[in-house]
Amino acid sequence: MIFRFTITHKAPNSRARIGILETPHGRVQTPVFTPVGTKATVKAMTPEELLELGAELLLANTFHLSLRPGAEVIYQLGGLHKFMHWDHPLLTDSGGFQIFSLSALNKIDDDGVTFKSPLDGSLHRLTPEKAVEIQNLLGADIIMVLDECIPYPCEIDYARYSTQLTLSWARRSQAAHKNPAQALFGIVQGSVYPELRIESARETTALDFPGYAIGGLSVGEPKPLMYEMLDLSVSHLPEDKPRYLMGVGTPQDFIAAVDHGVDMFDCVVPTRNARNGKLYTSGGTINIKNAAYTADAGPVDPHCSCYTCRHYSRAYLRHLFLSKEILAARLNTVHNLAFFLSLMRQIRQAIATNSWDTFKGQIQCQLPSDNSSHHPPSG
Amino acid sequence: MIFRFTITHKAPNSRARIGILETPHGRVQTPVFTPVGTKATVKAMTPEELLELGAELLLANTFHLSLRPGAEVIYQLGGLHKFMHWDHPLLTDSGGFQIFSLSALNKIDDDGVTFKSPLDGSLHRLTPEKAVEIQNLLGADIIMVLDECIPYPCEIDYARYSTQLTLSWARRSQAAHKNPAQALFGIVQGSVYPELRIESARETTALDFPGYAIGGLSVGEPKPLMYEMLDLSVSHLPEDKPRYLMGVGTPQDFIAAVDHGVDMFDCVVPTRNARNGKLYTSGGTINIKNAAYTADAGPVDPHCSCYTCRHYSRAYLRHLFLSKEILAARLNTVHNLAFFLSLMRQIRQAIATNSWDTFKGQIQCQLPSDNSSHHPPSG
Numbered sequence: 001m002i003f004r005f006t007i008t009h010k011a012p013n014s015r016a017r018i019g020i021l022e023t024p025h026g027r028v029q030t031p032v033f034t035p036v037g038t039k040a041t042v043k044a045m046t047p048e049e050l051l052e053l054g055a056e057l058l059l060a061n062t063f064h065l066s067l068r069p070g071a072e073v074i075y076q077l078g079g080l081h082k083f084m085h086w087d088h089p090l091l092t093d094s095g096g097f098q099i100f101s102l103s104a105l106n107k108i109d110d111d112g113v114t115f116k117s118p119l120d121g122s123l124h125r126l127t128p129e130k131a132v133e134i135q136n137l138l139g140a141d142i143i144m145v146l147d148e149c150i151p152y153p154c155e156i157d158y159a160r161y162s163t164q165l166t167l168s169w170a171r172r173s174q175a176a177h178k179n180p181a182q183a184l185f186g187i188v189q190g191s192v193y194p195e196l197r198i199e200s201a202r203e204t205t206a207l208d209f210p211g212y213a214i215g216g217l218s219v220g221e222p223k224p225l226m227y228e229m230l231d232l233s234v235s236h237l238p239e240d241k242p243r244y245l246m247g248v249g250t251p252q253d254f255i256a257a258v259d260h261g262v263d264m265f266d267c268v269v270p271t272r273n274a275r276n277g278k279l280y281t282s283g284g285t286i287n288i289k290n291a292a293y294t295a296d297a298g299p300v301d302p303h304c305s306c307y308t309c310r311h312y313s314r315a316y317l318r319h320l321f322l323s324k325e326i327l328a329a330r331l332n333t334v335h336n337l338a339f340f341l342s343l344m345r346q347i348r349q350a351i352a353t354n355s356w357d358t359f360k361g362q363i364q365c366q367l368p369s370d371n372s373s374h375h376p377p378s379g
Numbered sequence: 380m381i382f383r384f385t386i387t388h389k390a391p392n393s394r395a396r397i398g399i400l401e402t403p404h405g406r407v408q409t410p411v412f413t414p415v416g417t418k419a420t421v422k423a424m425t426p427e428e429l430l431e432l433g434a435e436l437l438l439a440n441t442f443h444l445s446l447r448p449g450a451e452v453i454y455q456l457g458g459l460h461k462f463m464h465w466d467h468p469l470l471t472d473s474g475g476f477q478i479f480s481l482s483a484l485n486k487i488d489d490d491g492v493t494f495k496s497p498l499d500g501s502l503h504r505l506t507p508e509k510a511v512e513i514q515n516l517l518g519a520d521i522i523m524v525l526d527e528c529i530p531y532p533c534e535i536d537y538a539r540y541s542t543q544l545t546l547s548w549a550r551r552s553q554a555a556h557k558n559p560a561q562a563l564f565g566i567v568q569g570s571v572y573p574e575l576r577i578e579s580a581r582e583t584t585a586l587d588f589p590g591y592a593i594g595g596l597s598v599g600e601p602k603p604l605m606y607e608m609l610d611l612s613v614s615h616l617p618e619d620k621p622r623y624l625m626g627v628g629t630p631q632d633f634i635a636a637v638d639h640g641v642d643m644f645d646c647v648v649p650t651r652n653a654r655n656g657k658l659y660t661s662g663g664t665i666n667i668k669n670a671a672y673t674a675d676a677g678p679v680d681p682h683c684s685c686y687t688c689r690h691y692s693r694a695y696l697r698h699l700f701l702s703k704e705i706l707a708a709r710l711n712t713v714h715n716l717a718f719f720l721s722l723m724r725q726i727r728q729a730i731a732t733n734s735w736d737t738f739k740g741q742i743q744c745q746l747p748s749d750n751s752s753h754h755p756p757s758g
Contacts, residue, residue, distance in 0.1 A: 040698065044705040069698045073674045077694055085690045295452045311464045315456055319419065319448045326423040326708050 003141070003183040003210050005030075005242045005263075011356035015234065015261030018351045021057075021242060023089045023141035024181050025081060028056045030242060031258050033344045034091060034266035035337055039064050040074075040084040043271055044329040045337070047086045053306070053334065054341040057142075058086055059266045062134050063095035067117050067124070071137040079139035090140040091266070094131045094173075096166075096187065096215070097247065100149035108148065110165065128172035136179045144213060145173035147187040152220040159191035163200050170204055185211040185244060188233045192225050201236035212237050213244040214262070218253070227256055234261045251280070251343055251367045255360050258347055270340045274332035277321045280339040284368040286314075288332065293318045306338035307331075382520070382562040382589050384409075384621045384642075390735035394613065394640030397730045400436075400621060402468045402520035403560050404460060407435045409621065410637050412723045413470060413645035414716055418443050419453075419463040422650055423708040424716070426465045432685070432713065433720040436521075437465055438645045441513050442474035446496050446503070450516040458518035469519040470645070473510045473552075475545075475566065475594070476626065479528035487527065489544065507551035515558045523592060524552035526566040531599040538570035542579050549583055564590040564623060567612050571604050580615035591616050592623040593641070597632070606635055613640045630659070630722055630746045634739050637726055649719045653711035656700045659718040663747040665693075667711065672697045685717035686710075 007019040021028040035042045035050060038061040042050055050058065060080060065071065074083050081087055098115075099106050105116040112127030128146040135143035147166040150159055166189045177184045186209035190196035204212060214233045217226050230245065237243055244264035245257050254265060270280065277288040281301035286293075288300070299309035300317065308317070308331040320328035343363075350359030383401040390396065400407040414421045414429060417440040421429055429437065439459060444450065453462050460466055477494075478485050484495040491506030507525040514522035526545040529538055545568045556563045565588035569575035583591060593612045596605050609624065616622055623643035624636050633644060649659065656667040660680035665672075667679070678688035679696065687696070687710040699707035722742075729738030 039702045039704060040695070041702075041704050041706045044709075046706070046709070068701065069673065069694065073694065076674050077676050077692060083692070083695055085695075294448065295455050297456050313456060313462070315448065315452065316419070316462055316464075322447065323418045323420075325418060325420050326705055327420045327425070329705050330423075330425070330709075 002181050005211065005240070007240065009352055011351045012354065014259050014356055014360075016258045016347075016351050016356050017261065017263070018348045019242070019263060021089070021263075023183070025087060025089045025141050026056070028089050029348060030263040031254070031344055031347055032057050032264050033254070033340050034059045034264065036061075036266055036268045036271060037084065037086075038268075039068075040080060042333075042337075043275065044326070044333045047084070047088075049334065050086075050337070051088070053337050054345065055337070057089045057091060057264075059091045059093065060084070060138070060140065061095075061098075062092045062131060062138065062144075063098040063126075065092075065138065066095070066134045067119055071134040075137040075139070079137075081139065089142070091142040092135050092138050092140040092144065093246070094135065094144040094146045094187075095126050096131075096144070096147040097149050099126075100151060100219070103151070110168075112146070128169040129176040132173050132176040132178075132184070136177070136182065139179075140182065142183050142185060142211065143177075144185050145170045145187055145209075147189060147215055149219065150189055150191045150216045152192065152216075154191045156191075156193055156196075159193055159196055163189050163191070163196045167200065167203050170207055170209075174207055174209070183210040185209055185213050185242075187213040187215045187246070188237070189216045190229070190233070191216060192221055192229055194229075194232055197229050197232045198236050201233050205236065205238060209241070211242040211244060211264075213246050215246045217245065218248045227260070230257060230260050230262070251340070252364065254343065254347065255364055255367070258351075259356075259360060265344075270336035271333050274336040275329045277328075277332065279317075279332060280336050280368055282366060288314065288317050288321050290318070300335050301339070304335065304338060304342075306335050308335040308338075381560050384590065384619070386619065388731055390730045391733065393638050393735055395637050395726075395730050395735050396640065396642070397727050398621070398642060400468070400642075402562070404466060404468045404520050405435070407468050408727060409642040410633070410723055410726055411436050411643050412633070412719050413438045413643065415440075415645055415647045415650060416463065416465075417647075418447075419459060421712075421716075422654065423705070423712045426463070426467075428713065429465075429716070430467070432716050433724060434716070436468045436470060436643075438470045438472065439463070439517070439519065440474075440477075441471045441510060441517065441523075442477040442505075444471075444517065445474070445513045446498055450513040454516040454518070458516075460518065468521070470521040471514050471517050471519040471523065472625070473514065473523040473525045473566075474505055475510075475523070475526040476528050478505075479530060479598070482530070489547075491525070507548040508555040511552050511555040511557075511563070515556070515561065518558075519561065521562050521564060521590065522556075523564050524549045524566055524588075526568060526594055528598065529568055529570045529595045531571065531595075533570045535570075535572055535575075538572055538575055542568050542570070542575045546579065546582050549586055549588075553586055553588070562589040564588055564592050564621075566592040566594045566625070567616070568595045569608070569612070570595060571600055571608055573608075573611055576608050576611045577615050580612050584615065584617060588620070590621040590623060590643075592625050592643075594625045596624065597627045606639070609636060609639050609641070630719070631743065633722065633726065634743055634746070637730075638735075638739060644723075649715035650712050653715040654708045656707075656711065658711060659715050659747055661745060667693065667696050667700050669697070679714050680718075683714065683717060683721075685714050687714040687717075 131146040190200040293314040296314035510525040569579040672693040675693040
């Protein structure tokens with residue numbers, strides 16, 4: 001079997017577990033944080049730098065790549081791995097999240113969605129079959145069924161309709177999937193309604209996908225409600241398949257979601273915040289443009305050993321940021337990704353050494369408080 | 380002696396020569412191309428990448444750095460080398476070129492220049508003494524006297540006045556220079572008037588600087604006039620001191636100027652053009668956004684072995700450029716700097732092996748024709 005998920009250890013008194021995802025392009029240790037490379041590039045980074053930071057899985061965006069340069073072009077050039085010079089595991093989302101985040105440009109119906117290109121306003125049609133066909137052309141190791149990410153808040157009638165729509169699209173996506181070397185994941189929706197979350201998890205599971213995503217969370221709902229829905233969704237997913245919490249999130253979210261049994265995450269938080277000068281440190285987040293750093297000779301985080309912290313002062317990073325220098329985006333992104341990927345390594349280590357309970361208690365107090373966990377539009 | 384220039388070989392039938400510049404931060408092989416790091420960063424690049432490409436000397440900008448973050452801040456942080464993580468030879472210009480390129484913001488008088496900050500409109504005063512004081516604080520290995528870069532065209536009366544002004548500023552800069560670990564270079568001006576060029580070269584030489592720059596060329600004058608003035612200037616400079624042609628230029632300019640006996644060059648041409656998608660190849664320049672490259676699987680230049688050409692297709696670079704991705708600026712800059720630095724290595728090799736005459740004839744036919752040699756504002 002080309003795609004295999006093996007749970008190697010479980011934490012006592014928790015759903016947290018570590019495992020190995022095997023894909024045609026290599027292994028991924030879970031829980032995994034997946035840097036977002038929307039347009040076939042993790043903004044400001046080379047693949048070699050991502051590898052050095054410990055990234056094992058990258059995400060690219062079906063919606064954006066199908067508009068430019070086009071899935072056929074990438075297929076002709078040997079597929080997405082070769083196109084972006086990343087010969088390691090890759091995941092593509094289905095475009096479902098863009099139906100949500102670019103809703104002003106979209107019109108949804110039972111069969112699929114018609115949308116205006118944000119590039120030139122031209123009309124395009126995305127169906128479950130088309131989303132899978134595009135992803136077959138791109139050739140990522142993990143691909144996603146087309147779904148509708150339900151906004152929050154949402155009336156129960158629409159949530160019920162949309163949850164069934166996503167289920168019917170999951171069946172059609174599965175039927176259309178042609179490449180056994182790519183693992184097609186199902187997506188659980190259901191908004192914030194317990195019965196819909198349970199129904200979605202059960203019926204998606206009945207389709208027997210090699211992995212399951214939990215979608216439609218961190219879209220504006222209160223955190224307790226998010227975790228309640230996460231708990232419900234995971235409870236009705238099979239133990240032996242990877243669980244992927246889409247578009248989440250912050251360090252706090254990782255701890256809570258891993259505790260709920262989640263194995264995979266992706267989010268633009270570290271990379272986008274880096275470009276905006278918001279840096280994660282063991283003592284909290286800092287805004288590098290703060291005047292307090294004008295002549296600060298220290299590194300961003302004295303406990304960090306990333307390239308940025310080894311060689312550059314806060315004063316220099318502030319200068320680069322104020323000067324709108326490209327190197328600012330680079331050095332800040334290196335640091336934030338180092339923080340996120342290192343946290344995920346610590347999480348795996350804590351589970352492996354049966355110290356998850358202690359670790360999660362300690363780290364929750366240390367982690368930067370952060371209210372920006374709202375699912376940001378990908379990009 | 381901390382600063383030493385040794386000519387190691389001369390080409391027969393030409394003024395071309397190779398040599399070694401020894402500085403407190405290491406050796407520089409000449410003729411040398413100096414990437415421009417205006418604001419203490421060569422845009423989009425890390426120091427490690429510049430080293431790997433073969434850069435031995437970088438230029439930073441006194442004018443811009445004195446406005447932000449300020450020379451005192453950089454001094455407090457351990458100097459410019461440490462600030463920008465470049466423990467190798469550095470050169471700072473004096474700010475004289477900005478008197479020219481930002482002339483709308485400047486008012487010049489015999490004693491110095493008053494200028495409005497392009498950052499916030501605040502008034503600042505630059506004198507020869509101040510320019511040297513700032514450069515002493517920054518701590519580059521090679522620093523420059525304050526000069527006025529005369530615009531083209533210019534009436535002979537103003538050119539005569541300005542040439543004398545630069546000479547008096549050279550004397551005052553020399554008197555103000557306090558740090559024997561930094562080599563202060565004189566600058567020859569004289570516009571396009573032979574007698575002024577000769578007078579400037581002779582009188583600047585009389586002050587006995589450790590090196591001489593030739594300024595005020597490639598500012599709009601026709602190429603033949605530029606080379607005539609270059610020839611005149613070099614003819615009246617001492618043989619045993621390095622000659623630095625400021626702000627020049629294109630590959631064609633390098634060949635001609637090396638043939639006239641120039642040892643040092645700096646220019647934003649490769650880095651700025653890279654960010655605008657204009658790439659240098661052994662077959663000419665290409666514009667990477669050209670639709671012809673939409674599905675082009677080949678590298679920018681099949682004869683180039685840089686990181687960009689080893690791993691990425693023209694199609695991918697076009698996609699990144701159209702998507703305004705930061706990686707586009709990075710990969711394009713790597714390639715263009717590889718081209719410029721490789722050309723300079725070939726030039727040195729040709730002189731070393733007594734094949735300069737043959738080489739310059741061949742390379743002139745191969746080099747990309749390029750009309751963008753006009754001295755671009757630094758940055």
